[in-house]
Amino acid sequence: MAIDPTFPDPRSLLPADRPIQLLDADGTFTEDPDWPIDLDDAQLAELYRLMVMARQIDAQAITLQRQGQLGVYASLRGQEAAQIGTAFALAAQDFVFPSYREMGVALVRGVDPADLLHVFRGTWLGAHDPAKHRFALITISIATQALHAAGFAMGAKLDGSDSCAVAYMGDGATSEGDAHEAFNFASVFGAPCVFVVQNNQYAISVPLTRQTKAPTIAHKGIGYGMPGYRCDGNDVLGTYAVMRQALRHAREGNGPVLIEAVTYRMEAHTTADDPTRYREDTELEQWRARDPITRLEKFLRDRELVDDEVVETVAQAAKAEAQSVRAALYDAPHGDPMELFSHVYAEPTQQLRDQHELLQAELQGQDA
Amino acid sequence: MGAVTLAGALNRALHDAMDADDRVVIFGEDVAELGGVFRVTDRLKERFGEDRCFDTPLAESGIVGTAIGMAMYGYRPVVELQFDGFTYPAFEQITSHLAKMPNRSRGTVQLPVVVRIPFGGGIGAVEHHSESPEALYAHTAGLKIVAPSTPSDAYALLRASISSPDPVLFFEPKRRYWTKEDVELPVTTEPLGEAVVRREGTTATLISYGPTVATCLEAADAAAEEGWDLQVIDVRCLVPLDIATLVDAVEGTGRAIVVHEASVFGGMGAEIAAELLERAFYSLEAPVLRVGGFDIPYPASQLEHYHLPDIDRILDAVERSLAF
Numbered sequence: 001m002a003i004d005p006t007f008p009d010p011r012s013l014l015p016a017d018r019p020i021q022l023l024d025a026d027g028t029f030t031e032d033p034d035w036p037i038d039l040d041d042a043q044l045a046e047l048y049r050l051m052v053m054a055r056q057i058d059a060q061a062i063t064l065q066r067q068g069q070l071g072v073y074a075s076l077r078g079q080e081a082a083q084i085g086t087a088f089a090l091a092a093q094d095f096v097f098p099s100y101r102e103m104g105v106a107l108v109r110g111v112d113p114a115d116l117l118h119v120f121r122g123t124w125l126g127a128h129d130p131a132k133h134r135f136a137l138i139t140i141s142i143a144t145q146a147l148h149a150a151g152f153a154m155g156a157k158l159d160g161s162d163s164c165a166v167a168y169m170g171d172g173a174t175s176e177g178d179a180h181e182a183f184n185f186a187s188v189f190g191a192p193c194v195f196v197v198q199n200n201q202y203a204i205s206v207p208l209t210r211q212t213k214a215p216t217i218a219h220k221g222i223g224y225g226m227p228g229y230r231c232d233g234n235d236v237l238g239t240y241a242v243m244r245q246a247l248r249h250a251r252e253g254n255g256p257v258l259i260e261a262v263t264y265r266m267e268a269h270t271t272a273d274d275p276t277r278y279r280e281d282t283e284l285e286q287w288r289a290r291d292p293i294t295r296l297e298k299f300l301r302d303r304e305l306v307d308d309e310v311v312e313t314v315a316q317a318a319k320a321e322a323q324s325v326r327a328a329l330y331d332a333p334h335g336d337p338m339e340l341f342s343h344v345y346a347e348p349t350q351q352l353r354d355q356h357e358l359l360q361a362e363l364q365g366q367d368a
Numbered sequence: 369m370g371a372v373t374l375a376g377a378l379n380r381a382l383h384d385a386m387d388a389d390d391r392v393v394i395f396g397e398d399v400a401e402l403g404g405v406f407r408v409t410d411r412l413k414e415r416f417g418e419d420r421c422f423d424t425p426l427a428e429s430g431i432v433g434t435a436i437g438m439a440m441y442g443y444r445p446v447v448e449l450q451f452d453g454f455t456y457p458a459f460e461q462i463t464s465h466l467a468k469m470p471n472r473s474r475g476t477v478q479l480p481v482v483v484r485i486p487f488g489g490g491i492g493a494v495e496h497h498s499e500s501p502e503a504l505y506a507h508t509a510g511l512k513i514v515a516p517s518t519p520s521d522a523y524a525l526l527r528a529s530i531s532s533p534d535p536v537l538f539f540e541p542k543r544r545y546w547t548k549e550d551v552e553l554p555v556t557t558e559p560l561g562e563a564v565v566r567r568e569g570t571t572a573t574l575i576s577y578g579p580t581v582a583t584c585l586e587a588a589d590a591a592a593e594e595g596w597d598l599q600v601i602d603v604r605c606l607v608p609l610d611i612a613t614l615v616d617a618v619e620g621t622g623r624a625i626v627v628h629e630a631s632v633f634g635g636m637g638a639e640i641a642a643e644l645l646e647r648a649f650y651s652l653e654a655p656v657l658r659v660g661g662f663d664i665p666y667p668a669s670q671l672e673h674y675h676l677p678d679i680d681r682i683l684d685a686v687e688r689s690l691a692f
Contacts, residue, residue: 001395001422097437125472136440137473141464147430148465151437158393158419158443165437178460181430188425343475344510346533349561349608 001158001189004255008225015218015230019262022237025290027298035241041305047088047236048300049314051080051293054104056318057113060326061103061120065271069330070120074101078234078266081292082198083168084108085239086261089247093163095134097149101198102138102168109135114328124335134163143173146182146195153191153256164192164250172203174220175211183224186256193256194246198233200265205278221258233261234292237299264290337363372553375545377519378408378484380553381526382446386416389444392530394421396431396448396484405450406486406545428458432483436465439479446530452487452539453496453666459504466535467510481535482526487515488579488629489676490543492669499666500630502578505537506606506639512560513606515539517581519549521564521604527557536560541579563610565617569599572623572686575614575640577603580627580677587682596686606636614640615648622653623689627677632660654692657685 022037023029039047058077065073076083083104090096090108098105106116111133118127119138126137139145149167156163173179174197186193197217201208214220221228227249231242239261246257264287268275300306306314337359341352348356372380386392394409400423403410413421424431428449435445449455455462462483469477489498506513512534516522522540529536566581567588574584581602588598601617603609618624624644626637637658644656659677667675 001419095440124474125468126474129476130440130473131476137469137477141460144433144460144465147433147461148437148440150430151434151439152441153437154434155438155441155443158438159441177457178429178433181425181427181433184425184427185430185434339474343471343473345512345608346470346475346478350611351608 001154003188004190010222013222013225013227015216015221015228015260019230019232020238020242021232021235022241023235023295023299025295027295027302029237029299032241035238035245037237037241037244039237039240044300045305047084047240048293048296048306049317050084050088050104050107051236051296052314053318053321054080054084054107055293056322057325058103060322061117062267062271064117064326064329065120070117071122072270072272073117073120074270075265075267076101076104078264078287078292079198079200080104081236081296082233082239082261082263085236086196086243086259089240089243090166091163091247093134093161094247095136095152095163095165097136097145097152097165097167098138099142099145099169099173100138100140101170105168106135109133111135114325117325117329118332121329121332122334123332143169143176143179143182145169146173146179147185149195150182150186150191150193153186153193154189157189157191162251164194164247166194166196168196168198170203171197171199171201171208171217172206172211173197174217183220183226183256183258187224187226190253190255192250192253194243194250194259195256196243196259196261199260199262202265202269202279204269204273205275216260218258218260226256226258228258228260230260230262233263234290234295236292236296370550370552371548372519372551373545374519374522374541374547375406375408377523377553378526378540379410379412381523382409382412383415384554385446385527385530386412386420390420391442391444392446393419393438393443394446394448395424397424397426397450399423399448404448406542408484408540409448428454429461432458432461432466435481435483436461436469436479439481440477444480444530446482446484448484450486451497452485452499452501455485455501462505462511462537463508467508470534471510478533479535480533482529482538483536484538484540486542487539488541488543489666489672490579492672494669495666498669498672500628500661502539502606503630503635506636510535511607512536513539514560514604515541515578515606516604517541517544517578517602519547520551520555523553524555524557525560525604527554528560531557532560539578544579544582547582561605561608561610563601563603563605563613565599565613566602567598567600569597570621571596571598572625572689573599573601573617573621574625574627574682575601575603576627577606577636578628580629583678584627584682587679590679591683591686598686609640609643611643611647614644618644618648619651622651624656625659625682625685625689626656627659627682629661629676631663632658633663635660654689657689659685
């Protein structure tokens, strides 16, 4: 694969001193000529609708877990702007490689949230067709999907296509070797790839200060010769603007971009976690004041794009959607055990055919 | 007919596969400019250009992980991990993703990726360059594991591996890279998962794959002088394993010895012995014996000949089998 044999000017790669922010915690909008947005009123309202829906389905998923309908669930609460703002900037031909916390991104891509939650129910290991919405299966082993994104982007470059690959990951993932290798491969090959790191401050219980000594995660970009953009991850207009620019940079053949969206995981790591053992309520309160949905709602009200009636309509629609997700999952049948052997290889081997028969006999024995 | 080396046959197979399908791309460490440290990818970059054969940063997980992403895009990557002992950085990508993604996607994602791995000892190399880790990968559901022993098989099985919709780990017997065979390439590609009888015999069956098939054939020649008529079977594919051919053989001879370089504990020999015990119990005149490397970390090169199974160790096992 052709490479650019020059080394970049380091001054072009460092993040700004302060996180990029267009919408502050009070919902006040400040235009930034370096980070333009192109959203019309309908799109602004759509961002709001998606964020409210993500939060509502997220809450429903936690409820379903508490009721024994899901085995476990990893909440995105607090990260709606980081996910939906960045995903909203994607083009149809782009391909997303998510971790396991990206239900907000999935919603923007049109993936049925019930399909994602079937994975947490344990119905199947994966329940949606990645090609259909250009959204890969969720990846649980940390940072490994970053390499799939880099490889996909290398393929896009070889093919002369204008699609970008996007890997989503958390702050903890940046400590993994695969994140390093993915950043490096994408940059060496100038592949159209964007790495979106949602810095939600914790990897389960371990805080950012134990993950890295880099000034910020965005500063890591310079080590790979790619720009690092750092933004307020709770500002959906900021995350959108930053992603828009990153995708343009990658699509125009300039190689990958590393985005750090500074946010906070408002819930436990997963429903199996107890965050009271490692963080204080006061910290949670500080972040609650920076809530991504509250500030967008304030902004939209100030612009008279939403009022009480619209807010209520959006809330009701989100509740209805969450209810339909609940209906799809509640007591949903588990996978067919006879399918366990069907997809290990394109054609089952003799050994798998034998084991298929063995399981069938075991099940018939139970029925008899 | 011309004499073709095993490395040359692999090179020809890569060449012909790239010629036949422009989605086949080759990458890894030193594969392009250098042509591979064993020259298996020699001149492919010149012939097909740097988009089809290129060098990567030195990172094995990166090589396999990006191969997965490129396969998801629609390419058919054939990547090289330079030595057996350097596959471990890629272990997670191989076992957690390459092996599993087709299954976890319920067949909607296929990963036609071939990972080429020069394996085994006997070349006087430094540490980490002589290992036989095939059982680690054979134990992982979702991978096909291929290990040819002859130039014509190297060609045929590599073509079949590249055509396979499933991910394949292709173990190349590095000390046999320069073995020659009079053969006209291309030979017909055979499906993966069929063992072959290399030598007919009636006294006992030697079962092997990769670099020790030749050792078994030499042992059979030596045994003929003793009046023993040894059958030799080349397994060729460890996954899927052609148990039917092995059972047939043992039903004929009643005695089997599995030979490989890898440590015997938990190795392929244990698996094959267990299968034969289950399926050919009443045909067996003696327990299935295993001949392999000791259960030690691969030794320093000046001591490796003590570790590697040789003709004497194989014939001693035949004698023990016959003594039952």
